[in-house]
Amino acid sequence: MRLWDELIRIVGPRFVSREDAVLSTYRTDAFTLHDGDPALVVWPRDAGEVAAVMRLLYARGVPLVARGGGTSLSGGAVPPTAGVVLHLSRMNRIVHIDPIRRLAEVEPGVVNQHLSRAAHPFGLYYAPDPSSQQACTLGGNLAENAGGPHCLKYGVTVNHVLQADVVLPDGTPVRMGSLTAAPGALDELGALIGSEGTLGVIVRAWVTLLPIPPAHITFMGIFDTVDDASRAVSAVIAAGIVPAALEMMDPLAVTAVERGRYRVGYPESLGAVLLAEVDGESGRVSEEAHLVEDAFRRHSARLLRRAESEAERDLWWANRKTAFGAMGLLARHYYVQDGVIPQSRLPDALSAIAAVSRAYALPIANVFHAGDGNLHPLLLYDDQKPDTVRRVVQAGHEILSACLALGGSVSGEHGIGIEKREDLARQYTPAELRMQRALKDAFDPRGLINPGKIFLDGR
Amino acid sequence: MKDFQVDTSMCVHCGLCLPSCPTYQVTGSESESPRGRVVLLDAVREALSSGRTPDPTAWGALDHCLDCRACEAVCPAHVPVGHAVEELRGLVPGRPSLLLNAAALGSPSGVRRFRRWVRVATRPGVRRILRAGTSLPAPWGPMLSLAGGAPTSQSAPSQEACRESGEGLGVTVRFFWGCVMEGLYARTNRRSAELLRRLGYVVQMEDAPLCCGALARHQGDPEGARRWARSIIARFEESGAAFFVTNAAGCGAAFKEYGAWFREDPEWAERARAFAGRVRDLLELVDLKRLPVPRRTAPDPVTVHDACHLVHAQGIRDPVRAILQRVGIPVVEMVEADLCCGSAGIYNLSHPEMARALRDRKVGGIPPGVTRVVTSNPGCLLQIQSGLRERGLLVDAVHWVDVVYDALWSGKGEDRAALG
Numbered sequence: 101m102r103l104w105d106e107l108i109r110i111v112g113p114r115f116v117s118r119e120d121a122v123l124s125t126y127r128t129d130a131f132t133l134h135d136g137d138p139a140l141v142v143w144p145r146d147a148g149e150v151a152a153v154m155r156l157l158y159a160r161g162v163p164l165v166a167r168g169g170g171t172s173l174s175g176g177a178v179p180p181t182a183g184v185v186l187h188l189s190r191m192n193r194i195v196h197i198d199p200i201r202r203l204a205e206v207e208p209g210v211v212n213q214h215l216s217r218a219a220h221p222f223g224l225y226y227a228p229d230p231s232s233q234q235a236c237t238l239g240g241n242l243a244e245n246a247g248g249p250h251c252l253k254y255g256v257t258v259n260h261v262l263q264a265d266v267v268l269p270d271g272t273p274v275r276m277g278s279l280t281a282a283p284g285a286l287d288e289l290g291a292l293i294g295s296e297g298t299l300g301v302i303v304r305a306w307v308t309l310l311p312i313p314p315a316h317i318t319f320m321g322i323f324d325t326v327d328d329a330s331r332a333v334s335a336v337i338a339a340g341i342v343p344a345a346l347e348m349m350d351p352l353a354v355t356a357v358e359r360g361r362y363r364v365g366y367p368e369s370l371g372a373v374l375l376a377e378v379d380g381e382s383g384r385v386s387e388e389a390h391l392v393e394d395a396f397r398r399h400s401a402r403l404l405r406r407a408e409s410e411a412e413r414d415l416w417w418a419n420r421k422t423a424f425g426a427m428g429l430l431a432r433h434y435y436v437q438d439g440v441i442p443q444s445r446l447p448d449a450l451s452a453i454a455a456v457s458r459a460y461a462l463p464i465a466n467v468f469h470a471g472d473g474n475l476h477p478l479l480l481y482d483d484q485k486p487d488t489v490r491r492v493v494q495a496g497h498e499i500l501s502a503c504l505a506l507g508g509s510v511s512g513e514h515g516i517g518i519e520k521r522e523d524l525a526r527q528y529t530p531a532e533l534r535m536q537r538a539l540k541d542a543f544d545p546r547g548l549i550n551p552g553k554i555f556l557d558g559r
Numbered sequence: 560m561k562d563f564q565v566d567t568s569m570c571v572h573c574g575l576c577l578p579s580c581p582t583y584q585v586t587g588s589e590s591e592s593p594r595g596r597v598v599l600l601d602a603v604r605e606a607l608s609s610g611r612t613p614d615p616t617a618w619g620a621l622d623h624c625l626d627c628r629a630c631e632a633v634c635p636a637h638v639p640v641g642h643a644v645e646e647l648r649g650l651v652p653g654r655p656s657l658l659l660n661a662a663a664l665g666s667p668s669g670v671r672r673f674r675r676w677v678r679v680a681t682r683p684g685v686r687r688i689l690r691a692g693t694s695l696p697a698p699w700g701p702m703l704s705l706a707g708g709a710p711t712s713q714s715a716p717s718q719e720a721c722r723e724s725g726e727g728l729g730v731t732v733r734f735f736w737g738c739v740m741e742g743l744y745a746r747t748n749r750r751s752a753e754l755l756r757r758l759g760y761v762v763q764m765e766d767a768p769l770c771c772g773a774l775a776r777h778q779g780d781p782e783g784a785r786r787w788a789r790s791i792i793a794r795f796e797e798s799g800a801a802f803f804v805t806n807a808a809g810c811g812a813a814f815k816e817y818g819a820w821f822r823e824d825p826e827w828a829e830r831a832r833a834f835a836g837r838v839r840d841l842l843e844l845v846d847l848k849r850l851p852v853p854r855r856t857a858p859d860p861v862t863v864h865d866a867c868h869l870v871h872a873q874g875i876r877d878p879v880r881a882i883l884q885r886v887g888i889p890v891v892e893m894v895e896a897d898l899c900c901g902s903a904g905i906y907n908l909s910h911p912e913m914a915r916a917l918r919d920r921k922v923g924g925i926p927p928g929v930t931r932v933v934t935s936n937p938g939c940l941l942q943i944q945s946g947l948r949e950r951g952l953l954v955d956a957v958h959w960v961d962v963v964y965d966a967l968w969s970g971k972g973e974d975r976a977a978l979g
């Protein structure tokens with residue numbers, strides 16, 4: 101039987117497509133500098149269908165990529181040539197919320213924010229909050245080990261996953277991790293999380309939920325210079341506080357978000373905006389609040405405010421979290437970087453970025469998780485001409501080299517994907533890369549699942 | 560070279576809009592998502608510009624767009640996907656729904672006829688026949704199914720009967736009757752006017768057989784839509800009223816966009832903009848403090864369906880809840896309260912399958928123990944009520960004005976006499 105007919109037999113005729121128009125909408129994810137050319141899209145309904153489809157593809161040697169919300173910024177969900185997109189959008193059930201054990205059992209296509217919303221009546225929430233949380237899925241979050249503004253205090257995805265059901269490339273279902281916190285001999289789950297969809301397809305996950313903190317206070321600090329703001333960040337950390345979030349935006353980023361959907365009304369001509377949040381028991385929160393305010397003041401915050409209502413707090417965060425999308429109001433395209441530097445080197449990193457901006461004549465906006473030194477420079481450009489794209493990509497590589505030179509790393513949370521394969525090869529020694537390659541080969545000897553990602557060897 | 564006015568080039572492909580889109584929710588396909596539509600839009604526009612026939616799959620996926628504006632309300636870059644599809648509809652020729660629209664609502668006499676036709680559907684004998692025909696093929700089956708959602712006959716008492724007013728505000732407002740609202744929900748219209756009076760407004764009725772033009776525009780007939788707009792604007796200018804008020808979310812959203820409809824027309828641009836600035840949904844004119852405290856306590860809880868053209872297009876979400884609370888009616892939120900019910904103009908006739916999927920999803924989200932679904936748009940009322948009927952549920956879809964009216968004033972002889 102032909103592949104097409106066999107797929108129809110598994111998922112039904114409505115849930116497989118090879119039409120050009122449909123395929124054209126699957127060529128990229130949120131990383132638009134590189135596109136793929138899939139042959140088919142399949143929308144499986146459950147784990148059984150995923151396994152059956154994967155067995156079939158394995159037998160025929162057809163490559164595939166899993167797709168969740170398609171918000172990857174490194175090309176993680178860009179499909180392999182002539183391959184199959186396994187779009188998990190129909191597998192979006194929250195199977196169970198256990199308020200006693202504080203955990204949720206979910207299908208991979210559940211949208212991150214929908215889980216927190218469903219847990220809310222129990223006084224619980226799912227802590228990792230990527231800025232894309234209104235659209236990214238738990239499957240994609242596990243695959244990319246996603247972080248978010250509030251991960252400074254609560255940890256990234258890997259700190260919140262107990263167990264996952266995974267279908268291996270040959271169609272074999274396996275369970276990794278456990279609900280009883282007795283880790284096996286090898287931490288397979290640890291290897292899976294952050295593997296960018298290159299080891300297997302996650303079909304179910306059990307994640308921890310946290311109690312909603314009884315109190316929180318959110319601050320906005322306006323600074324005249326990035327240096328002042330950076331020193332304020334260091335001072336907060338030095339005071340022994342771990343804020344729930346500590347985020348910075350530079351003037352160009354502020355220009356974009358202020359034109360966007362959620363206008364805060366930031367003052368004109370500022371050097372940097374810092375958003376900080378402390379949360380926990382109310383007594384401790386007010387102590388920490390004073391320390392944060394003190395740190396901001398000592399480093400010449402021009403304006404310092406506490407959010408006066410939940411609505412105001414939500415507005416500030418919505419404004420910050422839609423920064424990438426709002427770049428569309430400044431230029432037709434952006435390319436966002438994800439380098440990490442030691443927090444104390446922020447001013448150096450920003451001047452290096454400014455130098456790249458000048459050298460390549462590309463405007464660069466900066467939004468970053470200041471608390472842990474995770475930078476998100478956004479390179480703005482207007483056309484997709486090969487020459488422009490080359491320039492943008494080259495400028496991106498230079499920024500990442502600067503991060504490495506400052507003792508940092510090329511990726512904080514967006515993954516390597518297609519985007520940072522060369523940079524990864526620069527960060528790690530050949531021996532380290534061989535080790536990672538061996539892990540991939542152990543799971544996927546035929547190189548069928550999300551090939552061409554992470555490693556430069558094209559497999 | 561075709562001229563496309565609506566710009567979507569600021570889409571950065573971030574994908575944040577996907578979960579808000581009803582057609583993506585139902586199909587799970589990127590091609591039925593706002594981001595996918597931006598991609599397909601480029602392809603279809605290119606085809607049209609170079610005189611080629613657009614790919615039918617691409618056009619079909621675009622045409623599935625409900626124009627519900629949910630994506631526009633969450634997009635950080637303000638990409639007007641719904642508007643862009645709407646514009647395109649006018650440029651792809653030979654669409655049957657256009658004919659339907661032209662026959663029913665092309666002119667004032669059409670509106671008069673339309674009001675009469677739809678009223679027929681509210682008669683008990685006719686309702687039984689309608690129910691029997693819902694399994695007929697499209698468009699008849701869906702049309703009859705939808706008609707089954709019509710309320711039982713609402714007589715339209717003469718407007719002079721309603722007179723009582725609260726302490727005057729000295730502000731004159733002009734209340735728009737609309738085509739569907741007046742055809743099916745005439746009593747709600749009277750009560751709306753009465754509510755405005757009791758809130759202290761001086762009320763003028765815009766009772767001429769007029770349509771806001773939204774239906775024509777959604778179906779790709781912008782010039783037909785502008786014809787309606789011109790008469791409404793001109794009549795408002797003459798009226799001297801301070802605000803132009805509607806209780807239909809779809810009409811309100813259209814009125815507020817008149818400025819954009821006439822952007823290219825130097826003669827009308829300024830007038831349309833000024834008019835749009837004077838438009839209010841009735842919800843926006845309710846001053847809570849002016850509502851009396853209710854007599855009845857502990858009524859059954861209700862749930863709210865946010866009409867797309869209210870919540871997404873006009874950004875009005877909280878007022879209806881605040882008003883219900885003020886008049887003592889408990890609200891239990893439904894899941895996906897702001898997800899489109901599938902009504903969307905005459906979408907339920909042109910795309911019955913998708914419309915039905917969304918309707919069933921909406922009805923399935925109604926929490927237990929609720930006896931009324933409260934909303935603010937005639938299309939949603941019809942659509943949701945038809946779904947409730949077909950499922951045999953003992954729940955009614957009602958306009959918020961009726962809920963408030965019942966809670967505050969019904970049972971008074973005056974009310975029955977004056978309002979039928």
Ligand SMILES: Cc1cc2nc3c(=O)[nH]c(=O)nc-3n(C[C@H](O)[C@H](O)[C@H](O)COP(=O)(O)OP(=O)(O)OC[C@H]3O[C@@H](n4cnc5c(N)ncnc54)[C@H](O)[C@@H]3O)c2cc1C
Nearest residue numbers: 168169170171172176231237239240243246247297302513
């Ligand atoms: C505006 C914006 C803001 C963002 N902010 C952040 C942020 O603050 N922090 C952050 O960490 N990231 C952020 N991201 C990046 C992105 O949202 C995350 O990487 C997210 O985890 C991707 O989830 P997704 O469901 O969209 O996955 P997709 O983009 O669909 O896929 C990403 C990768 O995961 C794999 N994958 C998806 N589902 C599965 C599965 N079930 N099994 C196996 N592999 C799978 C895919 O194959 C692919 O390699 C942002 C993106 C955008 C557009």
Ligand code: SF4
Nearest residue numbers: 570571573574576634
């Ligand atoms: S339409 Fe807006 S939200 Fe959707 S992908 Fe484009 S920029 Fe992002």
Ligand code: SF4
Nearest residue numbers: 580624625627628641
């Ligand atoms: S207007 Fe509504 S249906 Fe159309 S793309 Fe946007 S969200 Fe989807």
